[in-house]
Amino acid sequence: MITRRHALCLIGSGAASLPGLSHAQARLTYELTPKPVAQGVWMIEGSTDYFTMENGGAIVNCVLLQGDSGLIVVDTGPSLRFGEALHRLARTLDIRGVSEVVNTHHHPDHFFGNQVFAGQPIRALGETIGLAQAEGDGFADNMYRLLGDWMRGTEVTPPRNVIEGGDTTIDGRALTILPLSGHTGADMAILDQSTGILIAGDLVFFNRAPTTPSADLAQWQSSLGTLAALRPAAVLPGHGPLDPSGDAIRQTSAYLDWLADTLTRSAENGLDMIEVMQSPLPKRFAAMGAQPQEFQRSVSHLFPDVELSVLPRGN
Numbered sequence: 001m002i003t004r005r006h007a008l009c010l011i012g013s014g015a016a017s018l019p020g021l022s023h024a025q026a027r028l029t030y031e032l033t034p035k036p037v038a039q040g041v042w043m044i045e046g047s048t049d050y051f052t053m054e055n056g057g058a059i060v061n062c063v064l065l066q067g068d069s070g071l072i073v074v075d076t077g078p079s080l081r082f083g084e085a086l087h088r089l090a091r092t093l094d095i096r097g098v099s100e101v102v103n104t105h106h107h108p109d110h111f112f113g114n115q116v117f118a119g120q121p122i123r124a125l126g127e128t129i130g131l132a133q134a135e136g137d138g139f140a141d142n143m144y145r146l147l148g149d150w151m152r153g154t155e156v157t158p159p160r161n162v163i164e165g166g167d168t169t170i171d172g173r174a175l176t177i178l179p180l181s182g183h184t185g186a187d188m189a190i191l192d193q194s195t196g197i198l199i200a201g202d203l204v205f206f207n208r209a210p211t212t213p214s215a216d217l218a219q220w221q222s223s224l225g226t227l228a229a230l231r232p233a234a235v236l237p238g239h240g241p242l243d244p245s246g247d248a249i250r251q252t253s254a255y256l257d258w259l260a261d262t263l264t265r266s267a268e269n270g271l272d273m274i275e276v277m278q279s280p281l282p283k284r285f286a287a288m289g290a291q292p293q294e295f296q297r298s299v300s301h302l303f304p305d306v307e308l309s310v311l312p313r314g315n
Ligand SMILES: [Zn+2]
Pocket: 105, 107, 183, 202, 211
């Protein structure tokens, strides 16, 4: 395993001269572009690929909301360096910079940029704070292994200010906080009241395969039902493009249905894990970003429990 210390040694200051590195990778620079999606709402849209040394883990959507005294950041990206880029970007939109930070859930690509905003409130559901504290170091080891020097200097900085469900105001902006779960043990969705934009976090993926390391698929489907019933003006998913059509929620739900069904049928037919991983994907799901890696990861996360549940009882 490559630890944080090893990752620092691997590239050192010589990255720019190593052959085979892309320009961005050699400079370890995130090129973030704010995309205006509604009045006072900007999206920084991540790649729909898996974590790579080329994208530096910039695979997540972050959101900037105009507040009274600065910008409210929803999710801070995968690394210290990403958080710094986000901070610089915020200042180009509002000279006062970032006033508040909100984390939708405890996955590392959503909160490892928090370190940069340690002077501001960093809000999350209470369960998310506990999960980030409990699992953050394990996630960090994995992220350093996947992204090497992109992670340089990143220290796990869990959110610390509890946010409750319901209608609330953050830095003057009226929001409805939806405390849900299923993608993880605690997933926050946020409805921006003035624009009707639903910031769905990783409860919704669009044209990018959902990730399932912490998932409860039945609970996740229930949360998607809650989100669909809101009839938002547009859904801003955790990964993938903005969706004004409602397709993103339907697509995520259809994929999770198919995944659960595929795992159950495979277990009933006695397939082993490797055979399931090699199953062909239907065209509409094979075309999603990060496939077939995410399907294969889902098999490794979920199949052992599914196998147990279909074993004949009474032995
Ligand atoms: Zn996630």
